Amino acid sequence: MPQSRNRQMTPAPSRALRTKKDMRLSLGAICFLLFVALFIPRTARPQATPVREADAQCAGCHAEIYRKYLTTPMANASGLATDKLKPATFLHGPSGVEYKISTVNGKALLASRSPNGSEGFTLTYFLGSGHLGTTYLYSIGNYLFESPVAWYAASNSYDMKPGLADIAQAPPPLPMQSSCMRCHMSSVRNADPGTINRYEGLPFLHSGITCEACHGDSREHVLTQSKGTIVNPSKLDAGRRDSVCISCHLEGDVSIERAGHNALDYRPGDLISSYVAYYVKSGGDLTARGVSEVEQLSQSTCKRVSGERMSCTSCHDPHYTPDAEHRTAFYRNKCLSCHSQPEFATAHHPENQDCTSCHMPAAGAANILHVAWTDHRILKIPEAPKTEAPRTGERTLVPIFSPGASDRDLGMAYYQSLLEGDRLFESAAWELLKQQQATISNDKDALDALGNLGAERGDSQTAESAFSRVLELDPRDLTALSNLAILRAKEGKLKDAISMLHVAFDDNEDVPGLAMNLARVECMAGDETAARTTLKAALYYSPNLDDMRRMLGQMTACADRGRK
Numbered sequence: 195m196p197q198s199r200n201r202q203m204t205p206a207p208s209r210a211l212r213t214k215k216d217m218r219l220s221l222g223a224i225c226f227l228l229f230v231a232l233f234i235p236r237t238a239r240p241q242a243t244p245v246r247e248a249d250a251q252c253a254g255c256h257a258e259i260y261r262k263y264l265t266t267p268m269a270n271a272s273g274l275a276t277d278k279l280k281p282a283t284f285l286h287g288p289s290g291v292e293y294k295i296s297t298v299n300g301k302a303l304l305a306s307r308s309p310n311g312s313e314g315f316t317l318t319y320f321l322g323s324g325h326l327g328t329t330y331l332y333s334i335g336n337y338l339f340e341s342p343v344a345w346y347a348a349s350n351s352y353d354m355k356p357g358l359a360d361i362a363q364a365p366p367p368l369p370m371q372s373s374c375m376r377c378h379m380s381s382v383r384n385a386d387p388g389t390i391n392r393y394e395g396l397p398f399l400h401s402g403i404t405c406e407a408c409h410g411d412s413r414e415h416v417l418t419q420s421k422g423t424i425v426n427p428s429k430l431d432a433g434r435r436d437s438v439c440i441s442c443h444l445e446g447d448v449s450i451e452r453a454g455h456n457a458l459d460y461r462p463g464d465l466i467s468s469y470v471a472y473y474v475k476s477g478g479d480l481t482a483r484g485v486s487e488v489e490q491l492s493q494s495t496c497k498r499v500s501g502e503r504m505s506c507t508s509c510h511d512p513h514y515t516p517d518a519e520h521r522t523a524f525y526r527n528k529c530l531s532c533h534s535q536p537e538f539a540t541a542h543h544p545e546n547q548d549c550t551s552c553h554m555p556a557a558g559a560a561n562i563l564h565v566a567w568t569d570h571r572i573l574k575i576p577e578a579p580k581t582e583a584p585r586t587g588e589r590t591l592v593p594i595f596s597p598g599a600s601d602r603d604l605g606m607a608y609y610q611s612l613l614e615g616d617r618l619f620e621s622a623a624w625e626l627l628k629q630q631q632a633t634i635s636n637d638k639d640a641l642d643a644l645g646n647l648g649a650e651r652g653d654s655q656t657a658e659s660a661f662s663r664v665l666e667l668d669p670r671d672l673t674a675l676s677n678l679a680i681l682r683a684k685e686g687k688l689k690d691a692i693s694m695l696h697v698a699f700d701d702n703e704d705v706p707g708l709a710m711n712l713a714r715v716e717c718m719a720g721d722e723t724a725a726r727t728t729l730k731a732a733l734y735y736s737p738n739l740d741d742m743r744r745m746l747g748q749m750t751a752c753a754d755r756g757r758k
């Protein structure tokens with residue numbers, strides 16, 4: 195679709211800032227500046243265009259909508275890092291890494307200094323308008339990463355990304371996957387085949403959420419300027435209308451892509467349930483879950499009684515976010531458009547004009563970026579905000595907003611929960627996918643899952659056959675290559691293992707775990723030189739990673755091992 199607007203797609207050489215690996219700076223902030231100045235890259239890479247440029251052509255005829263929309267959080271959901279950078283330094287205690295975020299010569303820079311040395315990157319994009327928080331992206335070559343630190347509105351400061359708070363060494367690089375960008379950027383591409391986060395050319399064409407994200411392909415409309423040539427969500431049936439918002443505003447406890455479908459292929463006018471299936475843990479607490487306005491609203495009396503008549507746009511204007519001064523009147527009018535009995539406008543709590551302060555109070559936990567702030571259950575008697583109670587012991591996932599979800603999808607949802615750390619779901623994932631074995635023979639993702647589960651359980655026969663089938667379907671599949679190689683290595687077939695790991699590593703040099711596995715097998719095969727080369731290649735992407743540096747230091751006596 196918006197391919198038409200993309201003027202520049204040629205990849206350019208790396209713009210990442212690197213320090214020499216042995217370069218150690220022992221002094222304070224001034225050194226940051228010094229090495230930053232030394233390593234400013236000279237090449238400019240093509241950049242994604244922001245909404246204000248990407249949608250400028252709509253302004254000619256929809257000036258008012260365009261103008262209002264540009265100030266919304268959605269239009270500013272992402273953009274150039276230089277447009278939203280708060281210079282600061284931040285010391286992370288547990289790892290001893292000090293970060294400095296700054297703008298130098300018009301570039302946004304993230305420099306870090308760890309006990310192992312210093313590194314620095316040019317931040318390319320920000321992600322998150324900042325009413326909750328903002329994180330940043332950077333590239334090394336064609337690999338795209340997320341910064342380990344993010345800015346949090348609640349504390350008005352930088353802190354580590356969730357999950358890295360307690361890390362005791364320089365954090366590993368965080369690969370930026372298309373699945374993460376899909377709701378925050380527009381015209382997001384899949385990573386290159388066989389890779390997690392490598393993008394030849396632009397990973398997305400536009401920063402922020404463009405008009406086309408909700409209105410679909412606009413080319414014909416711009417030419418003909420007529421109705422019916424562009425998607426107007428309000429004219430779709432309820433399922434397709436709601437899909438437009440659901441596609442980005444629902445996560446459930448887990449969501450998975452349906453067999454043969456990629457969430458990035460969703461277009462306004464489609465049913466999102468054809469692409470994605472959503473699941474929640476039974477007994478789960480709606481207010482404690484990420485991005486859950488959709489779920490909450492569906493439980494409200496307003497929605498249950500109104501049915502299809504009500505949607506997100508009953509209260510929200512997707513082109514306009516009222517500011518603090520106007521929000522009370524704005525939402526009050528929306529409530530009164532349905533609650534039109536005169537008493538609500540006059541007699542019902544006239545002392546407080548803000549209906550939402552009682553019926554849709556804000557609740558939320560600090561520093562959690564995907565939490566619903568506003569209680570969309572629209573309760574009659576407001577509840578005291580709940581503290582998030584950890585839910586344990588649930589063994590069942592149930593689908594929501596996912597008509598047609600299959601046993602395969604459920605199996606994949608259990609598997610996904612397992613990957614996210616929920617051990618309890620292992621047996622359900624295994625049983626469902628094992629039952630499906632005959633029907634998933636063309637389903638790469640499900641076969642990879644089955645293979646992994648099999649390998650974990652020591653059922654190497656299931657694992658082998660699943661991974662082998664995946665490689666017939668896609669010879670570059672990373673999961674199958676790396677896992678089958680480990681099985682082969684265990685069987686003593688080191689040459690096979692190395693050649694598979696190499697195929698995977700050549701496409702994913704930035705993945706430390708993969709590099710270390712390959713180096714380990716190369717060393718087992720007696721090839722110390724190859725093992726060192728592998729680790730050095732990977733260290734280019736994470737020079738200060740303790741695990742890998744230590745391994746390189748210990749990479750001796752491979753030849754002896756090889757002879758055994």
Ligand code: HEC
Nearest residue numbers: 251252254255405409412416419420421422423424425426
């Ligand atoms: C050259 C003028 C022109 C341009 C440029 C233009 N539009 Fe329109 N658009 C119109 C007209 C005229 C209508 C019909 C208005 C009416 O009849 O009420 C319309 C209607 C629409 C509708 C409602 C369609 C319906 O069936 O209800 C949407 C949505 C829309 N435009 C979006 C866009 C977007 C997004 C862009 C930019 C990519 C854009 N327009 C660019 C002239 C334009």
Ligand code: HEC
Nearest residue numbers: 322323324325326327328329373374377442443563565566
């Ligand atoms: C299914 C769509 C979806 C995906 C996938 C998604 N997000 Fe979000 N994200 C949202 C929505 C919607 C919000 C706004 C939440 C709100 O305002 O309640 C949000 C909010 C955020 C914010 C805070 C922005 C602000 O409002 O200040 C950050 C930062 C963020 N997401 C980062 C990420 C990262 C990093 C990933 C990938 C690991 C990711 N998101 C994946 C939908 C998504």
Ligand code: HEC
Nearest residue numbers: 249252256259260263403404405407408426427428507512
């Ligand atoms: C987040 C989703 C979203 C985005 C982004 C979005 N729209 Fe819309 N737009 C909608 C929805 C939903 C409607 C139907 C509103 C309703 O319920 O009447 C709509 C309606 C319209 C209409 C027809 C009704 C009217 O108010 O005139 C036009 C024209 C339009 N949009 C243009 C644009 C343009 C131009 C942009 C980008 C600058 C844009 N939209 C961005 C969701 C979106």
Ligand code: HEC
Nearest residue numbers: 267268271322323377378403407438439442506510512515
């Ligand atoms: C392409 C993904 C995407 C789509 C489609 C989308 N949103 Fe959003 N929306 C987001 C993201 C991401 C944010 C958070 C932006 C930020 O703060 O960085 C957001 C924020 C919001 C907000 C909070 C900010 C505000 O404006 O008050 C509302 C409300 C909202 N969206 C409503 C809607 C509605 C209604 C629809 C459907 C018509 C919709 N969105 C469709 C991604 C999307």
Ligand code: HEC
Nearest residue numbers: 495496499500504508525528529532549550553572573574
């Ligand atoms: C699309 C129409 C619609 C909108 C918009 C709407 N409501 Fe409702 N609401 C209803 C309907 C229908 C009921 C069922 C009772 C009734 O008929 O009054 C209801 C019920 C309620 C109830 C009673 C809940 C219960 O559990 O008994 C409250 C409180 C409420 N609405 C508040 C609000 C507030 C506050 C807003 C604005 C933020 C709002 N509503 C917006 C349609 C709507």
Ligand code: HEC
Nearest residue numbers: 439443487488491505506508509521525550554566567568
């Ligand atoms: C009955 C009215 C109403 C409906 C319907 C509604 N919202 Fe909201 N929403 C609100 C109010 C009020 C706020 C708080 C706005 C503020 O504080 O300025 C809000 C805030 C939000 C936010 C900002 C984050 C947060 O939780 O505060 C997002 C995102 C959002 N809504 C998405 C949606 C989506 C998606 C839908 C459809 C499933 C939806 N809303 C339906 C009234 C509504």
Ligand code: HEC
Nearest residue numbers: 526529530533538539542543546547548549552553574575
């Ligand atoms: C100061 C807090 C407060 C404000 C402001 C407020 N309400 Fe209420 N509302 C309540 C309480 C408490 C109840 C339950 C007791 C009752 O019926 O009065 C209630 C009940 C309701 C009901 C259910 C009535 C029924 O008969 O079951 C609706 C609908 C409703 N409110 C809508 C609104 C709307 C619309 C607004 C804004 C115009 C609003 N409320 C403003 C506190 C508030």
